[in-house]
Amino acid sequence: MAKVKGAVVVDVEVCKGCDLCVQTCPEDVLALHREVNSRGYHYSFMKNPESCTGCTNCAVVCPDTCITVYRAKVRA
Amino acid sequence: METKDIIKPENLVYGKSELLIDTIMHYCPGCTHGVVHKLIAEAIGEMGIQEKTIGIAPVGCSVFAYNYIDIDWQEAAHGRAPAVATGVVRLNPDKFVFTYQGDGDLASIGAAEIIHACNRGENMLVIFINNGIYGMTGGQMAPTTIENMVTSTTPCGRDSELNGYPLKMTDLVAQLPGTSYVTRQSAQTAAAVRKCKRALKKGIQNVLDKKGTSFVEVISTCNSGWKMTPVQANKWMEENMFPYYPLGDLKDSEKGEPVSKN
Ligand SMILES: Cc1ncc(C[n+]2csc(CCOP(=O)(O)OP(=O)(O)O)c2C)c(N)n1
Numbered sequence: 582m583a584k585v586k587g588a589v590v591v592d593v594e595v596c597k598g599c600d601l602c603v604q605t606c607p608e609d610v611l612a613l614h615r616e617v618n619s620r621g622y623h624y625s626f627m628k629n630p631e632s633c634t635g636c637t638n639c640a641v642v643c644p645d646t647c648i649t650v651y652r653a654k655v656r657a
Numbered sequence: 658m659e660t661k662d663i664i665k666p667e668n669l670v671y672g673k674s675e676l677l678i679d680t681i682m683h684y685c686p687g688c689t690h691g692v693v694h695k696l697i698a699e700a701i702g703e704m705g706i707q708e709k710t711i712g713i714a715p716v717g718c719s720v721f722a723y724n725y726i727d728i729d730w731q732e733a734a735h736g737r738a739p740a741v742a743t744g745v746v747r748l749n750p751d752k753f754v755f756t757y758q759g760d761g762d763l764a765s766i767g768a769a770e771i772i773h774a775c776n777r778g779e780n781m782l783v784i785f786i787n788n789g790i791y792g793m794t795g796g797q798m799a800p801t802t803i804e805n806m807v808t809s810t811t812p813c814g815r816d817s818e819l820n821g822y823p824l825k826m827t828d829l830v831a832q833l834p835g836t837s838y839v840t841r842q843s844a845q846t847a848a849a850v851r852k853c854k855r856a857l858k859k860g861i862q863n864v865l866d867k868k869g870t871s872f873v874e875v876i877s878t879c880n881s882g883w884k885m886t887p888v889q890a891n892k893w894m895e896e897n898m899f900p901y902y903p904l905g906d907l908k909d910s911e912k913g914e915p916v917s918k919n
Binding site for chain 1: 658660662663664665668669670671672673674677681682684685686687688689690691692695844845846847850851886887888891
């Protein structure tokens with residue numbers, strides 16, 4: 582059966598670490614990084630990339646539109 | 658499959674709208690203004706009306722809206738966006754004109770302008786960001802502040818005996834024959850954001866079809882003004898604002914149709 586796998590790219594310098602994407606992700610893929618960007622924000626990153634389905638919910642709720650989402654079919 | 662194999666142009670499913678200018682918004686982390694700006698840019702882009710859109714920016718935190726969305730803009734004095742929009746749309750009847758206003762701007766200093774523009778049924782879309790306070794100036798009470806809500810000017814909570822009752826602008830304008838589509842939305846979850854975008858598109862389409870005023874209220878958060886985290890603010894909004902400001906369409910009709918009594 583074809584499975585989908587997703588991945589997100591966070592524009593680290595634009596992210597303000599608001600945490601909305603982290604809370605929204607149904608697969609617990611995202612987290613705020615220990616490190617900060619040049620403006621002092623703990624930016625969002627994929628701590629658990631294996632679980633991403635590319636559902637786009639994180640990008641949809643992001644107030645700063647700093648998340649780009651990709652999705653691909655994987656053949657088993 | 659490795660992450661790097663998925664991140665390829667042909668697999669792109671969500672990217673930033675081309676109408677969003679490449680600059681970092683000045684809004685606080687988690688601000689609803691950012692989400693609604695993005696939806697406006699996406700809606701206008703998808704409907705292919707970038708060249709014929711004129712936005713009227715307010716006074717309030719979103720005073721810089723013109724820095725973020727790549728369309729024509731006109732800045733208005735505090736509360737006067739509907740009056741400016743009236744002039745713009747009457748001179749340019751084939752443009753798509755919208756105002757973008759906060760609750761201090763629309764419900765307080767601009768209450769007269771919005772009521773009369775809606776009553777005249779000016780052919781425009783009004784986007785009303787209701788975060789229950791004056792965000793830009795330090796979180797003072799707005800007409801829309803709900804009862805018992807603590808603000809910098811109501812430190813013991815809003816007392817309706819003293820401060821009057823929270824004003825439901827959207828319910829008021831729904832009563833006017835000049836409005837055709839009046840709805841109340843929110844933008845705190847992915848589902849709510851998608852729904853809000855559909856409402857904005859419907860409002861835009863109504864204006865393109867010259868149906869009079871469309872009015873989209875977005876119940877919003879001002880987490881820094883409310884002194885909460887963005888996540889707490891969303892929860893507080895759901896628990897405290899939604900009961901007083903229930904979401905959904907208040908009116909979907911033709912301009913000039915009598916308002917139903919129910
Ligand atoms: C004529 C005039 N009166 C008062 C002000 C001060 N002022 C600036 S923003 C604002 C309130 C904005 O609140 P709101 O419309 O709710 O927008 P928000 O900042 O919450 O997005 C006020 C009273 C002003 N700029 N001009």
